[in-house]
Amino acid sequence: MSSSRKKVLYLTVGGLSFAGALGAWTYFKRNAYDDDDVKPEKVATKVKKSDLRLKQVQIIFRHGARTPIHLIPNVEEATYDSKKWKAIYPNTLYDYEVLNVDGGPQPESKYQAHYEKLGLLKGGCQYGMLTYLGQEQTLNLGKQIRKAYIGKSPGKLMYDYDPNLVYCRTTNMNRTKDSLRCVLAGVFGAEKLKEYTTKTGQKIKFYTATQSDEHLFPNPHTCPMLRQVNRAAIVDGVNIPELKEDRLEIEKALGLSGSEWKTKIHFISARDDIIARKAHGLEIPKILVPYKDRISRNAVKMFTYSFTGQHELQNDICLKLSTGRTIAHFRNAIQDFLSNKRPVRLHLYSAHDSSLMALLLAFKLDSRKWPPFASNLVIELYECNVTKKYYVIVRYNGQAVIIPKLVEKYVHFWKESVVPLEYFMKYLNEEKVMEAKEYKRVCESNILEIISEEIEKREEGVVKLDEEVEEMTDNPAGL
Numbered sequence: 001m002s003s004s005r006k007k008v009l010y011l012t013v014g015g016l017s018f019a020g021a022l023g024a025w026t027y028f029k030r031n032a033y034d035d036d037d038v039k040p041e042k043v044a045t046k047v048k049k050s051d052l053r054l055k056q057v058q059i060i061f062r063h064g065a066r067t068p069i070h071l072i073p074n075v076e077e078a079t080y081d082s083k084k085w086k087a088i089y090p091n092t093l094y095d096y097e098v099l100n101v102d103g104g105p106q107p108e109s110k111y112q113a114h115y116e117k118l119g120l121l122k123g124g125c126q127y128g129m130l131t132y133l134g135q136e137q138t139l140n141l142g143k144q145i146r147k148a149y150i151g152k153s154p155g156k157l158m159y160d161y162d163p164n165l166v167y168c169r170t171t172n173m174n175r176t177k178d179s180l181r182c183v184l185a186g187v188f189g190a191e192k193l194k195e196y197t198t199k200t201g202q203k204i205k206f207y208t209a210t211q212s213d214e215h216l217f218p219n220p221h222t223c224p225m226l227r228q229v230n231r232a233a234i235v236d237g238v239n240i241p242e243l244k245e246d247r248l249e250i251e252k253a254l255g256l257s258g259s260e261w262k263t264k265i266h267f268i269s270a271r272d273d274i275i276a277r278k279a280h281g282l283e284i285p286k287i288l289v290p291y292k293d294r295i296s297r298n299a300v301k302m303f304t305y306s307f308t309g310q311h312e313l314q315n316d317i318c319l320k321l322s323t324g325r326t327i328a329h330f331r332n333a334i335q336d337f338l339s340n341k342r343p344v345r346l347h348l349y350s351a352h353d354s355s356l357m358a359l360l361l362a363f364k365l366d367s368r369k370w371p372p373f374a375s376n377l378v379i380e381l382y383e384c385n386v387t388k389k390y391y392v393i394v395r396y397n398g399q400a401v402i403i404p405k406l407v408e409k410y411v412h413f414w415k416e417s418v419v420p421l422e423y424f425m426k427y428l429n430e431e432k433v434m435e436a437k438e439y440k441r442v443c444e445s446n447i448l449e450i451i452s453e454e455i456e457k458r459e460e461g462v463v464k465l466d467e468e469v470e471e472m473t474d475n476p477a478g479l
Helices: 018-024 110-117 132-149 174-188 190-200 224-236 241-254 267-279 286-308 312-338 353-362 404-409 421-432 436-443 449-462 467-474
Strands: 052-062 096-100 166-170 204-208 346-351 376-384 390-396 399-401 411-413 416-420
Touching (some): 132 174, 166 174, 174 204, 224 286, 224 312, 224 436, 241 286, 286 312, 286 353, 312 353, 312 421, 312 436, 353 376, 390 421, 404 416, 416 421
Parallel strands (some): 166 204, 166 346
Antiparallel strands (some): 052 376, 411 416
16 A cells, blocks of 8 residues: 555645544445445235236447557557448437437547547557447347337336437447447338338437536536546556555566656556457467456446545445436436426446446445446336335346345335335435535545545656556546
8 A cells, every 4th residue: 555545634625624524424424335245135015926017127338349549558459440330230220319418419538539539540440439249239239228118008108209208319439329220220110210211301310419518427527526537547557566466577578767757557547448459359478378367357447446445434425426427317217207297218328447446446336347248237216006116127238137225124025125216215315325516616625635636646746647647637538
């Protein structure tokens, strides 16, 4: 453990001592719900599965396979053949338009401009581009969604596409927009979507947000505090004692030397290169094969640090900043549906690995593995025909999961478990949701001033960042 993480933290929030902040904000209170600490499940009165009717589904998913964003230094670059990987996957095209969340024109994407500035990969593909394989993966995800939720039987949400019942949201990057295109084609069929646009004269609508307003991933551009945490993870990550030994060994194997950033192995970047090769059937350099598991394991650690912080006392608040507004969106969608304010039954959110990893950490689910391409987290809302009460099932990659904090609240039936909506919503409101005003206030506080001091030292010259790394540390890990 580095000396900086051994320090006792005396932090203040808008004039409050850290102890005072603990009393004022309940989300600072630590709750240990590790796998070993979960209490035995308490079986409540059974609910008949036949009495439950599906009412609403929200799905946040990672985009499909893409080309790398980062490359490993001193390793021959892989060839991504543009003729193969830039092709459009069959039966995924229809007329759609991307609008701002307020209904205005699509905002400019600074992320996309960044990828374009990087030039082309060997073979002619762009950096971070959804490939033919990625389109296939997300089309198949859409087909799985269709099988589970779409049809004419009483247990399904709907049969045909209806813009009043379906909401399509994406981050403002080509790979997520293209992934959403493919998922929706899988859900309703491209031909059916074409029929809708021909019949109505209206394009299918996707909604996105500006970089400064996006909350579908932990966004350092909306919160100075998250920016500090993200930069600390990326800059310090290569020198954390538990990771440094592996880094030095790999650098030596690759013939890298010197103190400049570009000669260092960055585990997130290295994993990005390796996973993109593996997904597309491209060879992983033999010299890296003995290290790929360590690279992956260390990348997950750095990835986690990037939105939880490296200090235990930072974890809860950083996670709430990373996920609180997204979770608020999930909660609001349920409330709006139940109040008939907004009758949307199917919400599709096209997002990123960081989106899912942060949510897994926030809900204290299995976050030991990096979310694969097309991974998804689902919130299903049911109503009991008999009692008229509502229940929730949360799924990750198709499997129902139990949120540890709510383990004693679950009702068990058949092979799955549901949690009464009242407990689920209370849990979100008391521990997970962060409203916009609170988000702004916390982001502008000095609760993480110790990290600010560390970052300032580096900016003063202890560690000099080149232009490439400046851009990298300003973006969320994984983007």
